[in-house]
Structure formats: structure tokens, C-alpha cells
Amino acid sequence: MPQDDHPLSIETLVVSAGRPPVGPDQPLNAPIVPASAFHAGGSLEYAREESPTTSALEQAIGLLEHGTATAFSSGMAAANAAMDLIPPGGVVVAPSAAYTGVAVRLRELDAIGRIRLRIVEADDTEAITTACEGAALLWLESPTNPLLQVADLPACIAAAHSAGALVLVDNTFATPVLQNPLALGADLVLHSVTKALGGHSDLMMGALVAADPDLAERVRIRRVLLGAAPSAFDCFLALRGIRTLAIRVERAQDSAREITRRLEAHPMVERVRYPGFGTIAAIDVAGGAAVAEAVCGAVVVWTHATSLGGVESLLERRRRWPLESTTVPEGLVRLSFGIEAVEDLWSDLDSALTGAPAAAASAPGPRRAPSGGA
Numbered sequence: 001m002p003q004d005d006h007p008l009s010i011e012t013l014v015v016s017a018g019r020p021p022v023g024p025d026q027p028l029n030a031p032i033v034p035a036s037a038f039h040a041g042g043s044l045e046y047a048r049e050e051s052p053t054t055s056a057l058e059q060a061i062g063l064l065e066h067g068t069a070t071a072f073s074s075g076m077a078a079a080n081a082a083m084d085l086i087p088p089g090g091v092v093v094a095p096s097a098a099y100t101g102v103a104v105r106l107r108e109l110d111a112i113g114r115i116r117l118r119i120v121e122a123d124d125t126e127a128i129t130t131a132c133e134g135a136a137l138l139w140l141e142s143p144t145n146p147l148l149q150v151a152d153l154p155a156c157i158a159a160a161h162s163a164g165a166l167v168l169v170d171n172t173f174a175t176p177v178l179q180n181p182l183a184l185g186a187d188l189v190l191h192s193v194t195k196a197l198g199g200h201s202d203l204m205m206g207a208l209v210a211a212d213p214d215l216a217e218r219v220r221i222r223r224v225l226l227g228a229a230p231s232a233f234d235c236f237l238a239l240r241g242i243r244t245l246a247i248r249v250e251r252a253q254d255s256a257r258e259i260t261r262r263l264e265a266h267p268m269v270e271r272v273r274y275p276g277f278g279t280i281a282a283i284d285v286a287g288g289a290a291v292a293e294a295v296c297g298a299v300v301v302w303t304h305a306t307s308l309g310g311v312e313s314l315l316e317r318r319r320r321w322p323l324e325s326t327t328v329p330e331g332l333v334r335l336s337f338g339i340e341a342v343e344d345l346w347s348d349l350d351s352a353l354t355g356a357p358a359a360a361a362s363a364p365g366p367r368r369a370p371s372g373g374a
């Protein structure tokens with residue numbers, strides 16, 4: 001366990017956190033405990049409240065993010081639990097292009113009068129500072145999905161706190177390997193564990209991490225009452241994914257840096273959106289929606305699918321989702337870098353881009369997917 005005078009590095013923590021106690025015959029890994037209820041008389045009662053495999057995962061995520069974690073059945077379940085903490089009619093300041101599901105849900109809550117929403121750009125610190133006056137919650141995402149805007153977290157957190165607002169940071173894109181919002185003063189961190197923490201595109205889960213134990217307890221009660229508990233098997237998978245988080249992020253970030261550098265000079269790319277760190281980028285493809293769709297349809301090493309943060313590199317045109325923010329350009333393709341060889345990723349993407357105008361000319365119009373994607 002980390003000592004205050006010598007805290008363990010994130011590369012070590014991802015390997016060591018959330019293990020059973022050390023002792024003869026103890027398993028190295030947290031066992032999968034598929035039980036809804038536990039014999040009375042001890043500390044465990046009912047799995048929606050607390051369950052051993054879930055607790056192991058929560059211990060690990062809490063250590064990675066410097067707080068107390070509660071696991072949920074998806075990132076959106078965690079997001080809704082956080083929204084449930086807002087007092088009736090409370091003002092929420094949130095980015096225009098936050099994750100689609102979050103943005104749509106906040107707008108729904110505003111429309112029924114449950115909250116009052118003030119929309120800002122995540123990279124406009126001055127506007128955020130002004131909007132925080134009288135707010136209950138500042139909801140930040142940095143970098144944002146999918147525009148890759150970066151918020152000045154310390155400045156925004158200070159502005160929100162001096163206005164008396166809580167600060168939540170969706171840290172799904174940066175991951176705890178690259179950014180710890182609680183260490184920067186935020187009150188709550190949100191993760192879609194579905195993404196980089198899970199890392200293998202084989203589970204759905206979310207987490208909220210609170211710096212303050214009382215706030216953490218309020219979050220846990222939201223999980224209990226809203227009913228969004230994850231399964232023991234998924235918690236096991238997420239823990240297994242976390243073991244390689246640091247090495248996956250390092251590898252994928254190297255590829256992201258190299259390929260975005262080359263894309264800057266690509267004639268089919270109008271704009272590269274990459275903040276210089278992290279494993280996600282986006283490109284504005286020259287020629288708009290149809291050409292961008294043709295790129296997504298032509299790749300063979302990359303996978304054309306929504307979501308992000310897995311070992312496999314994924315790409316998609318975000319505006320194929322009708323609920324995506326209209327501030328996202330029609331031809332924007334989001335790139336989630338996996339851990340394949342960088343030259344294989346590059347040659348595949350390069351030839352898909354180069355061949356896209358011809359492919360688009362002979363293809364049907366862009367497809368629309370049904371909802372919001374990930």
C-alpha cells in the first residue's frame with residue numbers, strides 16, 4: 001500500500017490495487033462472488049449495497065483517482081447518479097459538446113425544470129467563471145468527447161468553488177494515468193469504465209469517485225436507490241483490464257502522437273484535433289460526411305465502431321448519431337488509438353483517406369445510426 005512519504009506510481013498502482021489480503025492460500029486476484037445476498041450478521045447484506053468483487057474494483061479505482069469510488073452499471077448510470085445529487089432547480093454549468101448522453105440528459109432535466117442549465121465551451125475559462133455565479137454544479141469534461149477541447153481545470157475549479165459550486169470532471173478521456181482531477185481540487189470524478197479502464201470493449205460500467213467521504217456516501221446511496229449496480233463478473237473483467245491500463249495508455253498515446261503529426265500534412269485532412277496527450281483524436285475529413293463515411297468503410301486494421309479506449313483502434317463519424325451536438329462538424333471522424341503496430345495503423349488510415357473521394361462517389365449517402373453512441 002502507498003505510504004504518504006513515498007506514494008506508489010500509477011504504473012505500480014494499476015497492478016497492485018484491489019488485490020485480496022496477502023497470506024497463505026489467498027488468491028492473487030479478487031474472486032468473482034456471484035451472490036445477491038449474504039448470510040446475516042456480518043457487514044455484507046445485499047449486493048446492490050455492497051459486494052466483494054465490486055468492492056475490490058472500487059478500492060482500485062479509488063486508489064487510482066485519490067478518492068472513494070462507487071461502481072455503477074454504466075457510465076450513464078454514474079452520470080445520472082451525479083445529476084440526482086443536484087438540488088431541485090439548481091444551476092448546472094456544462095460544456096456544449098459534452099459526451100452526447102450527458103448533454104442530452106442535462107437538456108432533458110432543464111426542459112422539465114429539474115435543473116437550470118448554462119451551456120459553455122469547455123476551453124473558455126472566462127465564460128465558465130461568469131456562468132458559475134450562483135451555480136450548484138460545474139460539470140466538466142477534459143478533453144471533451146469528441147472535439148478534444150481542454151479545460152483549464154485548476155482555474156475552472158477555483159472559480160466554481162469561490163462561487164460555492166461543486167465540480168465534477170468526466171475523466172474518461174484522460175484516464176487516471178494522465179490526469180487526476182481530485183488532486184487538482186475537483187469534488188467528483190466520473191468514469192465510463194466501459195472505455196479505457198475496462199480496455200477490451202467487453203463490458204459496460206461506470207464509476208464516481210469523491211474526494212470527501214460524506215459525498216462518497218451520498219453517491220453510494222444513489223447507487224443503492226437508483227439500482228444501477230454492476231455485476232461481479234464485469235467487476236472482475238474491469239479489474240483485469242485495469243492491470244494493463246498504464247502500459248496500454250502509454251502505447252496508444254505514442255501512436256496517437258505520431259499519427260496525428262503525420263495527419264497534419266495529409267491532403268485529405270482539413271483539421272487535426274489532438275491536445276498533445278491522451279489516446280483519442282479527431283480529424284475533420286476534407287469533403288464532409290460522405291467522404292468521412294467512406295474512410296470509415298474502407299479501413300481494415302482499424303475497426304469502424306463507436307466507443308473508445310479498447311486495445312483495438314476504433315473510428316467513427318460522430319455526426320452519424322442524430323443526437324450528437326451540431327457544434328461537431330459533419331465530416332469529423334473520431335480516432336481511438338489501440339495498441340496495434342503504429343505503421344499498420346498509419347498505412348491503413350492513409351490508404352482509406354486517399355481512396356475515400358473515389359469510394360464516396362460510388363457509395364450511397366451517409367448512414368444514420370439510431371441514438372447517441374459512445
Ligand SMILES: *Cc1c(COP(=O)(O)O)cnc(C)c1O
Pocket residue numbers: 074075076077099101102141145170172173191192193194195204205206374
Ligand atoms: C462513453 C462515455 C460516457 C458514457 O459511458 P457509458 O459507459 O457508455 O454509459 C460518458 N462520458 C464519456 C466521456 C464517454 O466517452
